[in-house]
Amino acid sequence: MTALRQHDDIPHVLAEVATTRGGVSRPFQSPSQARDALREAQLASRCTNPGTTAVVRFGATPIPLLLANQPDASWQLADQVLAPVLQLPDPDRDTLLDTLETWSACAGSSTDAAKRLHYHRNTVHQRLRRLEQLTGRSCSDPVGSAERYVALTAVRPSRPE
Numbered sequence: 001m002t003a004l005r006q007h008d009d010i011p012h013v014l015a016e017v018a019t020t021r022g023g024v025s026r027p028f029q030s031p032s033q034a035r036d037a038l039r040e041a042q043l044a045s046r047c048t049n050p051g052t053t054a055v056v057r058f059g060a061t062p063i064p065l066l067l068a069n070q071p072d073a074s075w076q077l078a079d080q081v082l083a084p085v086l087q088l089p090d091p092d093r094d095t096l097l098d099t100l101e102t103w104s105a106c107a108g109s110s111t112d113a114a115k116r117l118h119y120h121r122n123t124v125h126q127r128l129r130r131l132e133q134l135t136g137r138s139c140s141d142p143v144g145s146a147e148r149y150v151a152l153t154a155v156r157p158s159r160p161e
Contacts, residue, residue: 011055021048022055043068049156067154074154081151084134096134097152099127104149108139 010024023044025037040058047064048054059065067074079086085096099117103124106112110128114121128139137144 011057011060014055015053018053018055021045021050021052023047024055024057026058063150063153067150077147078151078154081135081137081147082155085131086155096127096131097156099124100131100148100152101156103128103139104152108145 011022014022014024023041023046025040025044028034028037043065044056044058044060046068047056047061085093087093088096099113102116103110103113106116110121110124113119114124117124131148132138135144135148137148139145
C-alpha cells in the first residue's frame with residue numbers, strides 16, 4: 001500500500017483497496033464537522049459509476065457533484081434532454097450514449113472518439129447526427145452540448161449496481 005502524504009493522495013490510496021465506489025470529504029478540524037464530512041463523502045461516492053472501485057474526493061468532479069446533490073432535478077433534466085434516446089431499445093440507446101460519452105471524453109474529437117471506440121470516424125458522425133435529431137440539440141452549439149453532457153452525466157452513474 002502506498003504511503004499517505006497529503007489529503008489529495010487519499011482517493012488514490014483508498015482505490016488500491018476499495019471493493020466498491022467511495023468518496024472522501026474535505027479535511028475537517030473538529031468532531032462537530034464530522035456529520036458534514038460524512039455527507040460530503042457520500043455525495044462524492046455518488047459521483048462515480050456504480051460497479052466501479054473508483055474513489056473520488058469531494059469537489060473533484062463538480063457536475064456529477066451537483067447532480068448527486070439534486071437527484072430528482074437531475075432525473076428531470078435527463079428526461080427533458082434525453083427522453084427520445086432513453087426510450088430507444090437498450091442496444092440502440094447504449095450505443096448512442098456510449099458514443100456521446102466517448103466523444104465528450106475526447107473533447108469533441110470525432111477522430112479520437114472513433115479510435116477509442118474502434119469505429120470509423122463516419123460512424124461517430126452518424127451517431128452524433130442521430131443524437132442531434134433525437135434531442136434537438138446541435139453538437140456545434142455550446143449550450144446544446146452542455147445540456148446533453150449534463151443529462152448524460154445524470155443518467156450514466158445512476159444505472160443500478
